[in-house]
Amino acid sequence: MKLLKDIIYGVRIEEVVGSTNIAIEYVAYDSRKVGKFTMFVALKGTQVDGHEFIDKAIALGAVSIVCEELPAEIKEGVTYVKAVNSSTALGIIAANFHDHPSEGIKLIGVTGTNGKTTSVTLLYDLFRLFGEKVGLISTVVNKIHNEEVESTHTTPNVLDLNELLSRMVERGCKYCFMEVSSHAVHQHRVHGVKFSGAVFTNISRDHLDYHGTFDAYIAAKKGFFDMLPADAFALVNADQTHAETMVQDTKAKVHTYSVTSPSEFKTKVIENSFQGLHLMIDNMDTHMKLIGDFNAYNATVAYAVAVLLKKDKLEVLAALTRLEPPAGRFQQYASETGITAIVDYAHTPDALENVLKTIKNIRKGNEMVITVVGCGGDRDKGKRPVMAEIATRLSDQVVLTSDNPRTEDPDLIIEDMKEGVAAENTPKVLAITSRREAINTACALAHGGDILLIAGKGHEDYQILGTEKVHFDDYEIVTETLKKLNK
Structure with missing residues (x-):
């Protein structure tokens, strides 16, 4: 329980109606x-506009309302706080209510179109190997040391985020590694949160259904670095065109990493195979179980962040060799007949191209590459033909199918994808709406030595049909199907 006047300390306030000397036991942004x-x-x-639910909140017991517009009727016994911006106010309120937990833990945020989940998961696993108590906030799962907490968003709402961080601090966590999405920055879901460091992985077309333009998407990512304090670090990918843009206004100390360009933390790929990566990181030799050039970047992020957090370089390299790839990120299964199935979360053009180029670079000869891919409904329509173009250009056979169609007609989504298929590639394309049937068909088409890529959903164990979420696991289905075909 805290006094209202303490909870709103630091909020940009235009007007207060009522007493601020009242006790608050709970803060909510959902009237339910x-x-x-x-x-x-x-x-x-x-x-949804939360102002429409003010009366409902009061009826349920709210004693204070923070809003941008005061309601026409002021209820007796309720204190109204008119803020300049309710979203930024919530960030400050959440930090005050939970006693500023981000100041009691080293919080490292990772942002970028691709690589966020792998990077934060590698860092979480790496620091666990060092014997540290660590928190993780990711698309796949949130963890408070060894306790799993369900993840519903890439980045939680700032109130939920502060509660999570508070629990981490109570459990003795010294570090937390966290994905930071462009939505979260734009919606002020990390406002008022203190980061000790931030990482920029890369940027390519994604979420234009929300941001509208690529420039607006870049600006949202940049906003994360703009908010960093002077005692934080900003680690950016020097191989990316927009790296300098990200940090041009940051107060943080800037560091760089790369695979091709000169940088402070430089990695060279010596060998890339289905068995893993042979790398030179910081002029030191190491092997990892991760696969693909894109994972060379993720490994470098883990190494660089650990070093910036004062871990010994040689100990970091030794620990990196023990790390496993996260679920749904180039996750492999080898059938008894020699078919290699790969399940990957690649749901953006850049990610899909990276995965398929990786497969192309490490395939040995005449193996067929068969790709199953779809695009999500109620999302950026512009990337649909681009995804199909990449899949058909870099695969021998492509099955276009559903991803999470949500409220859109999956057949129409597939028609949008087909617009990107060049005439000469049309014979190699099948369109099968049912994702299960599409995976089964791809398995039936494959022979010993062939490579199946099931792209787009990765770790997700569900499919969203309309507004309903039903169980669906790409890895589970492809492995079960290949086992049946072996019999």
Whole structure:
């Protein structure tokens, strides 16, 4: 329980109606979670305006309302705080309410179109090997040391984020590695949170359904580095065109990493095979179980961040050799007949091209590459033909199918994808709406030595059909199907 006046300290306030000397037991931005002695923060979301639920929140027991517009009727016994911006106010309120947990832990945020999940997972696993108590906030799962907490967003709402960080601090976690999405920055979901370091992996077309333009997407990513304090570090990929843009206004100390360009933390790929990577990191030889040039970048991020957090270079390299790839990231299964199935989360053009080029570079001869790929519904339509073009250009056979169609017609999504298929590649394309049937067909087409890529969903164990989430696991289906075909 805290006093309202302490919880709103630091918020940009235009007006207060009522007493700030009242006790608050809970803060909520969802009216369904309001109870007695609650502060309700009315957010103007992309789909719902929380101001419409102020009366409901009061009826459920809210004693304080934070809003951008005061309601026409002021209820007696309720304190109204009119803020300049409710979303940024929530960030400060969340930090105050949970006693600023981000100041009690070294919080490292990773942003970029691709590589976020792998990078933070590698860092979490790496620091666990060092014997540290560590937190993880990712698309796949959130962890408080060894306790798993369900993940519903790449980056949680700032109130949930502060609660998670608070629990980490209580459990003695010294570090937390966290994905930071462009949505989160734009929606102020990391406002008021203190980061000790930030990483920029790469940027390519994604989320234009939300941001509108590529420039706006870049600006959202840059906003994360703009908010860093002077005692933080900013680690950027020097091989990326927009790396300098990310840090041009940051107060943090800038460091660089790369695979091809000159940089502070430089990696060279010696060998890339289905058995893993042979790398020279910082002029030191190491082997990793990760596969693909894109994972050379992720490994370099893990190495560089650990070194910037004062870990011994040789100990870091030794620990890197023990790390496993995260689930759904170039996850492999070898059938008894010699078919290699790869399940990967590649759901952007850049990620799909990276995975297929990796396969092309390490295939040995006449193996067929068969790709199963779809595109999500209610998302950026512009990348659909691009995804199909990449798949058909770099594969021998392609099965276009559903991903998470959501409220769109999956057949129409596939038609959008077909627009990117060049005439000469049309014979190699099949369109099968059912994702299960598409995977089964791809397995039936494969022979010993062939390579199957099931792209787009990776770690996800569900499919969103309409508004319903049903169980669906690419890895589970492809392995079961290949086992049956072996019999």
